Amino acid sequence: MRTVMLDGRSLTTEALLSIAEGRANVECAPDALERVRVARATVEGIISRGEVVYGINTGFGALVNTRIDASDLERLQLNLIRSHATAVGTPMTNQEVRAMMAVRLNSLLAGHSGVHEDPLRQIEALLNHAITPIVPRLGSLGASGDLAPLSHVALALIGEGDVNHDGVSKPAKEALTECGLVPCKLRAKDGLSLINGTSQMTSLLALASERLHALLPLADAVLCMSLEARRCTVRPFEPQVHAVRPHAGQQHVAARVMRLMEGSANLADHADCERVQDAYSFRCSPQVHGVTYERATALASVVGIELNAVTDNPLVFPDPSNPGPHEVVSQGNFHGEILGQTADAMSLALFEQASMSERRMDQLLDPARSGGRPFLARQSGLESGLMIVHYVAGASLSELHGHVMPRSAFSTVTSGGQEDHVSMGATACMNLMLAIDRFTEVLAAELLIAAEAAEDLSIPMSESMTYLHRMVRRDVAPLTTDRSTAEDLRVLAQRLGDRRWCSEFAGSSSLMPKA
Known part of the structure; x- marks a missing residue:
């Protein structure tokens, strides 16, 4: 070992x-x-x-x-x-x-x-x-x-x-x-x-960081599956667009999408397309996913410092040549404000990205906008298809919304007024772990819906999306008639949270850069 x-x-x-x-x-x-x-x-x-x-x-x-x-x-x-x-x-x-x-x-x-x-x-x-x-x-x-x-x-x-x-x-x-x-x-x-x-706060934030490192690249891949299924244009992801508003996260996500979409027949299919603009939930995804990426990057930086920080009180700074009480300093390194605020900011970013994911599901299920099967049912009316998957995603999104309230905004006075401001950092970090759970559930729902919608494509997807689709189909069969999809959602959420699944997809093609 x-x-x-x-x-x-x-x-x-x-x-x-x-x-x-x-x-x-x-x-x-x-x-x-x-x-x-x-x-x-x-x-x-x-x-x-x-x-x-x-x-x-x-x-x-x-x-x-x-x-x-x-x-x-x-x-x-x-x-x-x-x-x-x-x-x-x-x-x-x-x-x-x-x-x-x-x-x-x-x-x-x-x-x-x-x-x-x-x-x-x-x-x-x-x-x-x-x-x-x-x-x-x-x-x-x-x-x-x-x-x-x-x-x-x-x-x-x-x-x-x-x-x-x-x-x-x-x-x-x-x-x-x-x-x-x-x-x-x-x-x-x-x-x-x-x-x-700050060891509880730091450890939870570190574990959250590791989860996000695997999950967020997959979230961008799920977006690409929806782009393919909805037959959206990728022009909003072109480098020239993001060069004139060069936020690092926005550029990173747009570049990843372009790599993942390389080879898609959908790119050429839009050369003379009459549809000029896609809905915001597709077109503005770099601007929203990019914020999540930047928050996760900032979170990882905070964790890197905190893992090797001294957060005891008082602290000892030995001075053997001049011993005395001055060698011990009472200070405030134990205060977890930076951890709490970092966790809260991350939870908000996850909610915003999840809300965009939910809107893409609606686009894929609505025949008036997708041009496809109503709710992706094989026999519309007799069957409901994936209608309730969208409901479930909405329920998870509602729970995630409850995790947006910043825990670090609350303080209380303790110890007879001596400790008159606290960070609630541990609560914020635990809240973030729950937010990641709900985010993953929403993402699993989008992947299930996008993979089913992709079954109807008449043009080939990119190499990366074809591989992701095969990975999904190893666990979840295409919809032939109505069935319970609870187990499908559970399995996909589990896969999205599995670093090995992320690594397999990342290794399937050079088109999948690491976050």
């Missing part, structure tokens, strides 16, 4: 996904552990000199002015973890929790948290033994990090709470014993470092 070396500086989304899916073990880089030890020495020096520093020997949040006796520092950390492990809701998936653990471990390995290396070794061991804490997903406000969810991870490190291991749920201590591990001891500041960071 592959091993990913974590050093606090070079974690990628691809490597994180391999850890999350259990395809890779992790190892703490030796140089990173040395940085951890240096920062830890700073914390222990502060304690030995009796200096008062927030997060080391004080209370937390609004209790910042309460000094904690040295004899109670370890108890303070245990109390912190136990009291903060109060998340609710359905559990996060094993993949999501493993990603969150890896992000937290990588951040702590940057060497600015002052945490002891033992908890880091314990996270490493849990990941490599496939011991996954059971973490309820709701509880983070996205400032002071993801305190409640991460506290459930920390519980498992000390042998408390429940975990998934060997396919079953069991007490954490039992799983540790089975793997020859012992509960981890928490020292001063360890508990705070383990839970104060």
Whole structure:
């Protein structure tokens, strides 16, 4: 099995996904552990000199002015973890929790948290033994990090709470014993470092980024299938059009469409066509899909930074030549505003693109505009064809519309007014994951309808669209009479979310550039 070396500086989304899916073990880089030890020495020096520093020997949040006796520092950390492990809701998936653990471990390995290396070794061991804490997903406000969810991870490190291991749920201590591990001891500041960071937000956004990387190129391919089925002109996608309004996403999508449509008889068929303009949902697709592409690109950039960011509070900047409280800085890197706003912007873009997809379905099903079979039924009137597929897409679109409300626009005051603005970043990232689900359902409906409409074409499609059509037909038969299409939609949505399906289509022709 592959091993990913974590050093606090070079974690990628691809490597994180391999850890999350259990395809890779992790190892703490030796140089990173040395940085951890240096920062830890700073914390222990502060304690030995009796200096008062927030997060080391004080209370937390609004209790910042309460000094904690040295004899109670370890108890303070245990109390912190136990009291903060109060998340609710359905559990996060094993993949999501493993990603969150890896992000937290990588951040702590940057060497600015002052945490002891033992908890880091314990996270490493849990990941490599496939011991996954059971973490309820709701509880983070996205400032002071993801305190409640991460506290459930920390519980498992000390042998408390429940975990998934060997396919079953069991007490954490039992799983540790089975793997020859012992509960981890928490020292001063360890508990705070383990839970104060943006690891839930970051891991969810990273997983969303990976899903979008595979899904959005396929969304453009589905558009092309609809262009073929509706026999639309591709002139609105020509490079000269987008050169005079050179938004990167718009140009990228238009170029992809032109590549995917190469060889289509539809191009020549429009040489002397009387139809001058197609509906906006076809003609303006680069301008709308392009925004989605740009939002996904920005999202990937944010994730790339956040995967290797230090989001603890306070932070430790060792100064061995001049030791003192100035080596520890209270700041706000734990605030997840950029993650929340990025997720919200992505959800809005997905809705806009999905709404355009729904309009294309209507065009393909309406004989007055398509010139084809009413609702693509073989015996119109006696049969309803794919009429209700459009209804289902509308229902998914309505749900997706509910995910457009920006979660980061909401804040609340907590901890006695000390924490008076929060990002709701975790909520926004969870919302984005749901938005991607609904977007995929709408896309599956368009693909089902476009593939059926393409059955009636009298001219050949492009090489890429012919291959995509064959891929669809491996799972979904053409419509010969009315049948339930629920399973068809489920399978196509599953395929659209499968990176291997995307890779097969991408590899079928050089016409499919990567996003």
